[in-house]
Amino acid sequence: MQQPGRAAEIKANGIGKSFGSFRALDNLSLDIGRGEFLTLLGPSGSGKTTFLMILAGFVQPSEGKLFSDGVDITNRPAEQRAAGMVFQGYALFPHMSVEQNIAFPLKVRKKSAAEIKQRVGEMIERVGLKGHEKKLPAQLSGGQQQRVALARALVFEPGVLLLDEPFSALDKSLRGQMQAEMKRLHQETGTTFVFVTHDQSEALALSSRVAIFNHGKLLQVGRPDEVYDRPANRFVAEFLGEINMLPVKGVRPADNGATGLCEDRAVNMRCKAEAIKGDAILAIRPEDMSIAPEASVNENGIAATAVASTYLGAATKLDLTTRQGAKVTVSVPNEVAAAALSKGNSVWLTWPAEKGFLLPDGGQ
Amino acid sequence: MRGILSDRVGAALLMAPLLLFLILAYAWPFLGVVKWSFTLPTPGLGQYHALLTDDLVQSVFIRTLRIAAIVTVVSVTAAYAITVVWVRGSPVQRVLAEFCILVPFWISVLTRAFGWVALLSNRGLINTWLQSIGFISEPLTLVRNEFGVVVGMSHFLIPFAVFPLASAMRSLDERVLLAARGLGSSRMRTFWTVFVPMTRSGIIGSALITFVFSLGFFVTPAILGGGRSVMIAELIYLRIFQSPDWGLGAAISVVLVVFVGALMALLFRYVKPKELV
Numbered sequence: 001m002q003q004p005g006r007a008a009e010i011k012a013n014g015i016g017k018s019f020g021s022f023r024a025l026d027n028l029s030l031d032i033g034r035g036e037f038l039t040l041l042g043p044s045g046s047g048k049t050t051f052l053m054i055l056a057g058f059v060q061p062s063e064g065k066l067f068s069d070g071v072d073i074t075n076r077p078a079e080q081r082a083a084g085m086v087f088q089g090y091a092l093f094p095h096m097s098v099e100q101n102i103a104f105p106l107k108v109r110k111k112s113a114a115e116i117k118q119r120v121g122e123m124i125e126r127v128g129l130k131g132h133e134k135k136l137p138a139q140l141s142g143g144q145q146q147r148v149a150l151a152r153a154l155v156f157e158p159g160v161l162l163l164d165e166p167f168s169a170l171d172k173s174l175r176g177q178m179q180a181e182m183k184r185l186h187q188e189t190g191t192t193f194v195f196v197t198h199d200q201s202e203a204l205a206l207s208s209r210v211a212i213f214n215h216g217k218l219l220q221v222g223r224p225d226e227v228y229d230r231p232a233n234r235f236v237a238e239f240l241g242e243i244n245m246l247p248v249k250g251v252r253p254a255d256n257g258a259t260g261l262c263e264d265r266a267v268n269m270r271c272k273a274e275a276i277k278g279d280a281i282l283a284i285r286p287e288d289m290s291i292a293p294e295a296s297v298n299e300n301g302i303a304a305t306a307v308a309s310t311y312l313g314a315a316t317k318l319d320l321t322t323r324q325g326a327k328v329t330v331s332v333p334n335e336v337a338a339a340a341l342s343k344g345n346s347v348w349l350t351w352p353a354e355k356g357f358l359l360p361d362g363g364q
Numbered sequence: 365m366r367g368i369l370s371d372r373v374g375a376a377l378l379m380a381p382l383l384l385f386l387i388l389a390y391a392w393p394f395l396g397v398v399k400w401s402f403t404l405p406t407p408g409l410g411q412y413h414a415l416l417t418d419d420l421v422q423s424v425f426i427r428t429l430r431i432a433a434i435v436t437v438v439s440v441t442a443a444y445a446i447t448v449v450w451v452r453g454s455p456v457q458r459v460l461a462e463f464c465i466l467v468p469f470w471i472s473v474l475t476r477a478f479g480w481v482a483l484l485s486n487r488g489l490i491n492t493w494l495q496s497i498g499f500i501s502e503p504l505t506l507v508r509n510e511f512g513v514v515v516g517m518s519h520f521l522i523p524f525a526v527f528p529l530a531s532a533m534r535s536l537d538e539r540v541l542l543a544a545r546g547l548g549s550s551r552m553r554t555f556w557t558v559f560v561p562m563t564r565s566g567i568i569g570s571a572l573i574t575f576v577f578s579l580g581f582f583v584t585p586a587i588l589g590g591g592r593s594v595m596i597a598e599l600i601y602l603r604i605f606q607s608p609d610w611g612l613g614a615a616i617s618v619v620l621v622v623f624v625g626a627l628m629a630l631l632f633r634y635v636k637p638k639e640l641v
Binding site for chain 2: 056057058077078079080081082083084085087088089091092093094095104105108109152153156
């Protein structure tokens with residue numbers, strides 16, 4: 001795709017893919033920056049894996065163009081693109097030892113025996129597989145196989161590393177460990193990483209930018225905090241984590257943002273209301289809401305009744321119902337939850353104006 | 365527990381007729397053959413001793429092993445190519461390959477052997493055609509020799525060699541092949557360094573099945589060998605039906621069965637039975 005050792009810059013222009021009558025990917029345009037760690041996030045069937053396969057060259061797009069460092073690579077076969085790729089289930093060569101697996105891309109490139117030996121040795125050290133060189137993949141644990149897959153995909157210094165749900169088969173503690181390791185590898189190699197996952201916390205934790213997919217469409221791209229705090233639509237808001245949705249009426253622009261009526265009380269939002277007027281949805285993350293003893297004029301707030309609580313250790317999750325019947329979940333300190341439940345379950349819910357954001361009513 | 369038990373009983377009942385048939389029609393008579401080999405014409409190990417010293421028997425044994433080996437290489441290679449098309453080809457190619465694999469099963473081995481005679485004999489289709497285009501002046505000896513036997517036997521055995529290969533190719537993880545290509549390997553290289561090694565169990569199974577089948581071939585070598593290229597099964601037939609030498613025929617049979625049994629044991633050390641179908 002590019003000279004070895006140099007991170008690639010990829011540009012997708014109006015990429016679409018149909019499988020028969022199924023539209024897997026629709027008019028996708030996306031710039032992937034040099035050395036960036038981009039996550040493609042979405043539920044299964046959202047098109048994220050199809051896009052990764054198009055990047056790798058395993059799937060030919062029905063329309064659109066793909067550029068790598070400004071060169072059109074839309075019709076270039078996979079073996080000439082040579083993006084490093086880590087597959088779901090790793091796809092190691094079962095008949096080759098760890099060493100042979102990692103040496104494979106170098107042998108294909110006809111490197112000298114001495115160079116292969118040296119680079120494979122370095123890579124084995126880097127991913128912590130020393131002492132396992134002669135083993136077959138079947139003799140390794142899931143985490144070790146994962147490391148072999150990473151080493152094999154990085155050893156030839158590809159301009160871009162593509163990862164298809166690489167951690168889906170690992171247990172939770174190993175996952176965390178491998179995530180940290182992948183972040184380190186990204187920093188060390190400086191290569192462009194494109195990572196597919198359906199796990200939103202993984203996406204937020206690892207990437208420099210997240211691209212969220214649904215039904216074959218790219219819905220939003222942005223830094224993890226951007227997409228989490230300012231989702232473009234309801235799907236993104238809900239997919240990235242638990243969120244409370246309250247109907248607001250009569251939204252209009254105001255000083256520093258917008259204002260409207262929520263449960264018959266005036267509420268202020270710090271977001272712009274240009275696109276949204278009239279009725280809308282006010283979305284607030286559970287950790288951004290708190291419980292106050294009584295109403296305050298200067299603060300956003302509504303009355304609610306606590307109906308259930310779930311002890312989570314560090315905090316308590318409290319389920320509440322508002323006067324108008326909306327369901328709300330908040331995450332509050334354990335003693336606050338206990339106090340709320342003890343005083344007749346009736347509480348006052350508040351949130352800072354800058355934490356709530358508006359989404360179009362009813363729409364996605 | 366009841367469920368498991370009745371399942372087992374049910375399975376045993378379903379298997380029983382086959383088992384009974386094998387015992388009555390195969391194991392029991394074979395024990396008779398074993399007895400003959402030690403008792404005819406006089407009790408003792410005389411026939412086994414003769415087997416080790418008789419030049420004719422030994423040359424037939426060696427020829428049988430040689431032909432079986434050649435047939436195995438030819439059949440497995442051809443079957444591998446057909447199976448690749450059958451398992452991985454386009455839909456049209458798959459149907460065509462399936463046709464080529466299944467149709468031979470509907471034609472009797474005898475018909476096929478005579479078909480090859482018609483094609484390969486001195487005045488057969490191939491020689492006539494080659495002469496008519498002036499490629500050769502004298503007919504080639506294509507039949508009534510080992511060449512004819514190898515052609516006829518391979519033709520018969522290729523479909524049997526296909527199934528273990530197909531099973532191995534079907535269970536292969538497609539992503540491993542994608543991975544190889546993604547790492548820069550050409551299609552050819554991926555085929556030889558990844559695809560073929562990964563179907564190793566299929567190749568072993570296919571080769572052993574073909575080899576074992578070849579050892580016991582009777583009709584095809586008898587017709588296409590024309591008496592000049594006698595294989596072990598034909599020799600047994602001649603000993604028992606044409607010269608009253610039942611003891612030697614029986615001894616050869618016993619050696620053949622023991623040899624095949626050993627090969628099968630070897631096969632199942634490397635390949636699970638379910639990988640063969």
